[in-house]
Amino acid sequence: MSRAAVVAGIGSCLPPRAVSNAELSARLDTTDEWIRTRTGIARRWHSDAGMATSDLAVGAGANALKSANESIVDTVIVATTTPDRPCPGTAPLVASKLGMTGAAAFDVGAVCTGFLYGLATGAGLIATGSADRVLVIGAETFSSILDPADRSTSVIFGDGAGAVVLRAGEASEDGAIGHCDLGSDGAGQDLITVRAGGSAQRLSGVAPEPGDAYFAMAGKEVFWRAVQRMAESCRGVLNVTGTRIDEIDWLVGHQANQRILDRLADDLGVPRDRCVTNLAEVGNTAAASIPLALDHAHVAGTLRAGDRVLLTAFGGGLTWGSTVLTWPALKRG
Structure with a gap:
């Protein structure tokens, strides 16, 4: 094996x-x-x-x-x-x-x-x-x-x-990580960014603006790109793994915004009630959002051993990625 x-x-x-x-x-x-x-x-x-x-x-x-x-x-x-x-x-x-x-x-x-x-x-x-x-x-x-x-x-x-x-x-075990579809587009770096503090700003010879030290995001543009890229990535990983969308028990998307999650589910043809979400209780926690959502769903008993789970995310870079796995039997904290 x-x-x-x-x-x-x-x-x-x-x-x-x-x-x-x-x-x-x-x-x-x-x-x-x-x-x-x-x-x-x-x-x-x-x-x-x-x-x-x-x-x-x-x-x-x-x-x-x-x-x-x-x-x-x-x-x-x-x-x-x-x-x-x-x-x-x-x-x-x-x-x-x-x-x-x-x-x-x-x-x-x-x-x-x-x-x-x-x-x-x-x-x-x-x-x-x-x-x-x-x-x-x-x-x-x-x-x-x-x-x-x-x-x-x-x-x-x-x-x-x-x-x-x-x-x-x-690879045949529940919980095995198989194909991961990953991608990026650096041309979109300004859509999700902290402009000050890195070498580009420090070596530019130009003093940063007061707001440049803070996180900034172009919300409307990010919305549409997030839905598009996550949907494409999900379809890519499903195609490689030979998994049909109707075989997916749970969609776990990056917890960015409920409207993004709803639009993604509709685009993929996943019922909204089959989407794991804890966004209301924790907000957008960036890199922590998917494992947080998985753990909260696991503790609540929403995720059960044998469930097919599709994970997908979109973030700054721009970056995106997806993978699919069968949820294993895990100890609950």
Whole structure:
């Protein structure tokens, strides 16, 4: 049988402070009704002072390891847009805090598609025999890069982390990671971006504008590109794996915006009630959104062993990706 990476455990972590729409409405020109109608979000979670992305990653990683009945892995991959520092990467610190000094550890930067890129990378390491166990974490503290006065982003994004443990197994097993459809278009880099802080800005000889240090997104353009690219990617992975759309039990899209998720489901022909979503309760958590949604659905009993699950995401870069797997029997936290 062919060697493959198999999902062996899952976990998540949210920071302690819930931020309601009412709280945001008190300081922004918005209302609870406007936010719910435009995004589908009721609340999001923000980190307290002194809490970093690595702290959320450690929490999610520890819970995933517990779910898998594991204490160590060979490799730790952290997908994040909000690393603790520009240098070094966050993953080595996360590995160290989890008691795995010496493990290979590195970050993946693909914004909201980061978890799927990390999943594909971890699966590749296992398939080639370079690792036997890999911890893949999506973790974000997006509140640290949001302009608190920007209604268009502050109401959408939140903090959180989700993680899975991959182990070496066989391609025929439930939970095996097979083909991953991944893509990018760098010409769209300005649609989802933080303009200041990188080498392009620092070496431009031009002082940044005050808002350039904050996250910015061209919402309308991103909406249509997200639906198009995720739909194309989903069809691509279904075609390669020989899976019909009516064989999919659950669609788990990046939790960006409820209108995007609804439009994607309609485009693919998936009933909206077969879409896993926790967007209302956590907001858009970027690289953390898919593992968070999976863990919450797993804990709630929505996902059951044997279910066919289609994962898809779209993010800055521009990047996108999809994969399909059969949900395994996992321990619930």
